[in-house]
Amino acid sequence: MGSKENSEAFIDSLPQSWAVIAGLANPERIAMALNSAEEYLVNAKNNLVLLLTPPFDKMHLNPGYIKGYPPGLSLQVIF
Secondary structure, eight states: OOOOTSSSSEEEHHHHHHHHSOOOOOOHHHHHHHHHHHHHHHEGTTTTEEEEEEOOSOSSOOGGGGGGTTTTOOOOOOO
């Protein structure tokens, strides 16, 4: 889960965010995390920032409570 090899949640905002907030990754990795977050998680047209994508829906693995959220649930922000 949370890997580019997975069909669900191949990108999650938490690891991308903490890579930057913690400041422990090298600058190239931080830039890659931010670029990936912007490419896959930010939907500027609809003022949305996704928590992860694609949503957990049919995966046989159980990531916990987040799998109970309906697909398409997102955080709306104003930017």
